[in-house]
Each structure stands twice: as C-alpha cells, then as structure tokens.
Amino acid sequence: MLMSNLLATTLQWLKKECVPCPLCELSPQQKQQILCKDCWQELPWFKDYVTRHELNILAACEYRYPIDQIVQQFKYHDRLHYQSLLSSLLLTLPLPRVQAIVPMPISEKRLIERGYNQSLLLAQSIAKHLNVPVWQPVERLAQHSQKGLSRLERISQIDEQFIVRQPVKERYRRVMIVDDVVTTGSSIHALTHVLQNLGCVHIYPVCIAAVFD
Numbered sequence: 001m002l003m004s005n006l007l008a009t010t011l012q013w014l015k016k017e018c019v020p021c022p023l024c025e026l027s028p029q030q031k032q033q034i035l036c037k038d039c040w041q042e043l044p045w046f047k048d049y050v051t052r053h054e055l056n057i058l059a060a061c062e063y064r065y066p067i068d069q070i071v072q073q074f075k076y077h078d079r080l081h082y083q084s085l086l087s088s089l090l091l092t093l094p095l096p097r098v099q100a101i102v103p104m105p106i107s108e109k110r111l112i113e114r115g116y117n118q119s120l121l122l123a124q125s126i127a128k129h130l131n132v133p134v135w136q137p138v139e140r141l142a143q144h145s146q147k148g149l150s151r152l153e154r155i156s157q158i159d160e161q162f163i164v165r166q167p168v169k170e171r172y173r174r175v176m177i178v179d180d181v182v183t184t185g186s187s188i189h190a191l192t193h194v195l196q197n198l199g200c201v202h203i204y205p206v207c208i209a210a211v212f213d
C-alpha cells in the first residue's frame, strides 16, 4: 500500500515536472498547473462579473482560445486531466464564503452520454478546497428541441427543466453555483429560482468562462 502510494506520488511528480506544456509543447521551467508560466499568464483572463438575467456571475476567463478548446476537451472528450487546471482557474477568483457548492446539474440523458457531469467535478475540487459540502438538491430534466421557440418560450422551457430532488435533507442559506461556461445565463437563472424556493438567500454563481458576443 505504502509502496503504491510512493509510486503514485512519484508518477504525479514526473508528470508535473517533465510533461511539456500542452499549449506550446515546450518543457517548462516553471509551471502553473499543467501549463507553462507564459501560457498561464496569456490565458484570456477576465476575473470579473458578467450580468445575465440581472444576476452577477463571476467568470475567470473569456470563452476564447485556448480556454474554449480546453473546456471542450474536458467536457466532450474525457480529458479529465484538465480538471485540476480548470479548478485552479476558479480558485484565482475572489470566491465568496458559502456553506455549500451547487454544481450546475445535467440531465440523466446527458450524464449517460458523457459519463460524468463536468460541473460536478469542478464543484468537488472547489468544495474540497473550501472545506464545504457539495449540495445537489436539484435535478435537471432532458431538454427538448428549442427550435422555433421565442426567447421567452425558451426561458420558460429552461425553467421547467429544473426540479427539486425529493426529499431535501439539508438546507443552506449561502451557496455557490459552479458552472463551466455561461452564455445567456438562462440555466443559472433557472437554478437560482429553484434554490431560492429551497430557502437559499445568498446565491453566488461562478463559472470558468463567459461567452461574449
């Protein structure tokens, strides 16, 4: 057991020290997570709030190269080694003090297709770092096609996707929503509504990246 721990730690160290930066492919002198220091500094940092549906959402980056590709790889191609990089982007933000972390839920259909909820993985890292629990009181139903719907119809359809998972054992007043990418903010808006109905008073949404038109 001890020996395998030692082996795992050594492998982790080797990976961290010797694997070239995935963005520029140079062997880095200094590293920030898996990136070299230069690539890390040149990320499309944003570290500010975007306002969507009158909600202030804290975003680490703008959704453009290379963050868009990293998120896509993480989300659709099982590149789970990007998890610690993406979590560390969130940890550069001035995160509020909360009692629990709520990952943006995905529908069971998506979960089966993808095998994991990328926001849950990020939420777990953040929760561990902040020493608070992950809380998942809301489930998400599969989305129907939104083709041909008006903006308002789309919003109400998204609202209907989020339902409380019964029974709700724990309740929290101050929570953080963790999402990967924010575009219109409709999902965060809908989730916020359900959380408010569950008694949450302070809800702080944070995301890896925000899409700007």
Ligand SMILES: [Zn+2]
Residues within 6 Å of the ligand: 021, 022, 023, 024, 025, 026, 035, 036, 037, 038, 039, 040
């Ligand atoms: Zn690099």
